[in-house]
Amino acid sequence: MLTDLKKTIGRIDFDYSDLRYEIKHETRIVFHGNDINQLSANTTDGYVLRASKHGGFSTIAFTNLHQLEKAVATVDENASLSGRYSNSALALAPVKPTVDRFIPELSEDPASISIDEKLELTRKYNNIPMGEKNILTTYLEYLEVVRHKFFVSSDGLEIEEKLTTNRIGGLITSSNGRLMQNIRVAIGGSNGFSSLRNQEDEFATRTALALQLLDAKPVVAGTYDIVVNQSLAGVFTHEAFGHFSEADLIQHNPSIRAKMQIGAHIGNDALDIIDDPTIPGQLGFYKYDDEGIAARPTQLLKNGVLVGRLHSRRTAIDFNEPLSGHCVAEDYRFAPIIRMGTIFIQPGEKSKDELLNELRNGLYILDAKGGQTSGENFTFGAQYGYIVRDGVIKDMVRDINIAGNLYNTLQNIIMIGNDLKLSRVGGCGKGQINIRSCHGAPHVLIKNVVIGGV
């Protein structure tokens, strides 16, 4: 396949071009309550061509090679137009020619598991909440995505990579007739089907939480000191800081770019953050991004000082910073954009109990429920929490959302726990969905956070 792709771009007259062919296999089993809504296993494929000409750059996604001639003509016209209306000519960070094939070893390849077994495993987990009296319904999905990618560029990159992701996750909804509550549940990863086995305890624990939430009180809106668990601190790291580390989000925003200079002291001295897609077995693991660049661990924040950034070939040269291998597409429908791989706050020395003792009075907030950022501002939800008095966990609270300002919050993270945990499922939606987006943290103590209740 790589040879065919090389021949194809060899026939195209551009200053630079790359072509990605991708075969995508997707298996989906969906339970809504006791009903199965979907069971399907399908394979699709497609191409993405990127090209540069006359200082401009353009991308086209297309379905099959019959459309190549039209695709090339479109890219040609668009690249020329881009060159005419852009303020600066396109440049790409240089690369060394590389030929490689990377197919990570899996602990049980889901392709070797029958769809009947996948169905029965999902049904077994779904039956755990559905067997409880006050569980109203569930929405539980088995999702398996295999991206088999072939990438060639006119400057000598030839990469084949196959990435497999599987998960079972969704929502458990409880009701007592007056109130509905829900809790998320998710298991999975990128290292094979075995990550889905023997997870009954996780579903039982999440079911119990959904039921407990029916008796929890809504949190009172206001400003609190908080301890957040690993999941929530991981989402904060991803939403509030991580997106600001993606060079494409600040490249053409002069005021943010001026503030996010390497060397800027933007966080508390206790805070170190890294993005490392090269950790085997973790959800965000990959070797090459969708520009064919080898991923490398990228220290982003060290002792509160900005020391690195996530890049594509276009942004690395523009910022005059090293390539990081973080330019990733959802699939064959998209041009790659800069994405986090495995981003996390590096662990400190304190235990969770020490953090709660330092907190004294405030909230202990657990588990992310989605988040969003708009530059310096962020918001994310929490699935549940507890009031903390005199360092002791007390009553459960619900309906928690957190809003804040990146710079203030990075300064207000005053204590870092020692219990780093990384997420097992992802789903960042920066224009495209990245189901391998992995984040994590230890418990952390944050002062002066705005909490919106209901």
Added chain:
Amino acid sequence: MDKILREAAKICDQAEVFFSTETTNILVYEDGQLKDIESKFEAGISLRIIKDGRLGFAYTRNYDTVKDLIDNARQSLKGGIGAPFTFPSAATIKELNTWDPGCQHLSNTTIAEECERVKDLFAQRTTGQLNINTGYSYGTVRLINSRGMDQSLQSSFFFMDVSLLYPESHSGLRRLHLARGFAPVPDDMIADLISFYNYSEKQVFPKSGSIKVLFLPEVFYVLGWRLQSALNAANVYQRQSPLIDKLGAAVFNNQFSLVNDPLDDDRPGARAFDDEGMPCGRLSLIENGTVRSFYNDLDHAAKLKAEPTGTGFRGGILAGETFAARPQPQLQHLEVLPGTRSLSEMIAGMDQGIIIGGALGAHSGNIPNGDYSIGLSPALYVENGEIIGRVKDAMIAGNIYTTLTNLLSIENRQSATLFGYYPAILCDQISFAVKN
């Protein structure tokens, strides 16, 4: 397509083939600079079969793999997914004007020139950072089934989403221009955006509390999302909707009416049939505060023993390729009916309150329960009928069943947004939290 239907029909009781194509061109400007031009040619086929009361589903982009497509659909029957419905037979549907042939020949140069005009208008009147997402799309849909249904559609649209960002932020104000074919952005849309932005450049520091909130059209989706959850027949069937027993009941303020109107072909994206082949129609969901109907697909219409509402659609925002999604109840033509007051009158009537121009975290609250808790990005602060600045690090929280009861007024015109056509709405007594 016809061959697939013929082959599939041999192995099942009923079969349906859905085929879609789409050509898309998108230009992205950041800080007034053209950053990216992206194009897509997409096409694909999906197959649904019903055999012995069970439903199978498969899809492909590759027309050479008909056998695999049919095999995948047959494998899918293993799920034992009940099909309590039959595919619809041939029906006469309304003819709609959904197609601007000019889209096929529209040049990206024309769009780039329009962007230059828009850039000049902004540069003369504001210092805010201008970002533009613009482009056009055109495509076809054809749906056939073994009961004689054969419907097809050609459609096109042009869009320009214009944002003005505040310094050191991606927070800003935005407006969306939509049309069936290329059309210059209206000057009044640009003037409104600049005016709001310029009034809100200064940062102000109000106190937390219960407050009046004006939801601009771009933000109504926060409330609309929860309404759609409650009105969705799938959630009604799962008893996951607070509105289950409320058909005919006055639940919201009597100024509030919510309608789904796929037949309005003055707007792009009109549809005469849904993605299951059912005729579409104007559907009154909430009329003057009273719940009138739920929306369904064929599956949930049958499960609830209700009439199909012609709202079984595939795809949606971030839902992947249209053909790769199975039909579900969806409102793709939603609107809140306009009220009686102009936006300027609504603002002038606010003694103290905030105007929300963007929301963060709309997806993270307890949606089935109607709860929302959103970061404000941005919030403009109003005192004595005038915008005096913008608020940072703030949230509002509430529940739609309270918020849409405490509704004070609705704007007298609708604006296009990514999620529907909405007016601004003003509500009272909403919890507002801001950093001390």
